[in-house]
Amino acid sequence: MTVRPVAFFDVDETLLNGKSMLLFRDWWDALHPPGETCDLEAMALTGKDRSELNRAYYRRFAGVPAHELQTAGREWYAAFRTDPHAFVVPAVTALRRHRALGHMVVLVSGSLWPVLAPLAADLGADRILCASQRVDESGFLTGEIVRPMIGEAKVEAAAVLMAAASASPADCFAYGDHVSDLPLLRAVGTAAVVGTDPVLSELAVREGWLRLPCETGPLDSLSPL
Numbered sequence: 276m277t278v279r280p281v282a283f284f285d286v287d288e289t290l291l292n293g294k295s296m297l298l299f300r301d302w303w304d305a306l307h308p309p310g311e312t313c314d315l316e317a318m319a320l321t322g323k324d325r326s327e328l329n330r331a332y333y334r335r336f337a338g339v340p341a342h343e344l345q346t347a348g349r350e351w352y353a354a355f356r357t358d359p360h361a362f363v364v365p366a367v368t369a370l371r372r373h374r375a376l377g378h379m380v381v382l383v384s385g386s387l388w389p390v391l392a393p394l395a396a397d398l399g400a401d402r403i404l405c406a407s408q409r410v411d412e413s414g415f416l417t418g419e420i421v422r423p424m425i426g427e428a429k430v431e432a433a434a435v436l437m438a439a440a441s442a443s444p445a446d447c448f449a450y451g452d453h454v455s456d457l458p459l460l461r462a463v464g465t466a467a468v469v470g471t472d473p474v475l476s477e478l479a480v481r482e483g484w485l486r487l488p489c490e491t492g493p494l495d496s497l498s499p500l
Contacts, residue, residue: 283463285383289470337416369467453472
């Protein structure tokens with residue numbers, strides 16, 4: 276059996292130009308004005324950690340039928356991908372190169388499945404590692420998730436996947452833009468930093484990691500490899 280190396284890609288501001296969770300929330304709220312809102316930006320300013328902010332985000336969808344959110348995710352993505360600056364061109368190009376080499380391409384993100392699934396289909400990704408939203412017996416979202424897919428959770432999920440695929444971490448790749456991606460970047464043989472995060476940029480120089488600029492553009496302008 277041929278073992279395929281795995282290429283892990285963070286999504287927000289690594290492949291997509293922007294934070295998909297917040298962009299989708301704004302799109303959703305425009306169609307479904309909330310009664311009481313959770314101001315995530317204000318929570319962030321008070322020093323709440325990313326996992327707590329992530330859980331608070333998902334509570335916005337409590338009581339929503341799961342199938343409705345899936346449909347909304349497809350509609351949001353269809354509109355988003357028409358933006359001429361929607362994608363981070365160097366990272367998408369790298370993803371397509373991994374696909375051409377026969378590598379397994381995996382999206383790893385704290386964002387939600389309904390938003391990530393159409394992106395994965397569009398880019399030809401093989402797997403998605405993200406937060407799992409809890410659904411009650413009637414098919415409605417409870418607003419809770421199993422675990423935020425942030426920081427150490429990313430590397431733990433990646434380790435399980437690599438073990439299941441019999442892939443050696445030394446032969447695998449990871450791409451990220453934020454210091455929270457550091458555990459994942461350190462868990463593989465080849466790490467790539469996208470953009471200009473100061474901590475990751477300094478580490479990239481010290482560790483000899485790949486560095487990709489955050490040049491943006493439309494997906495349809497990129498020719499498949």
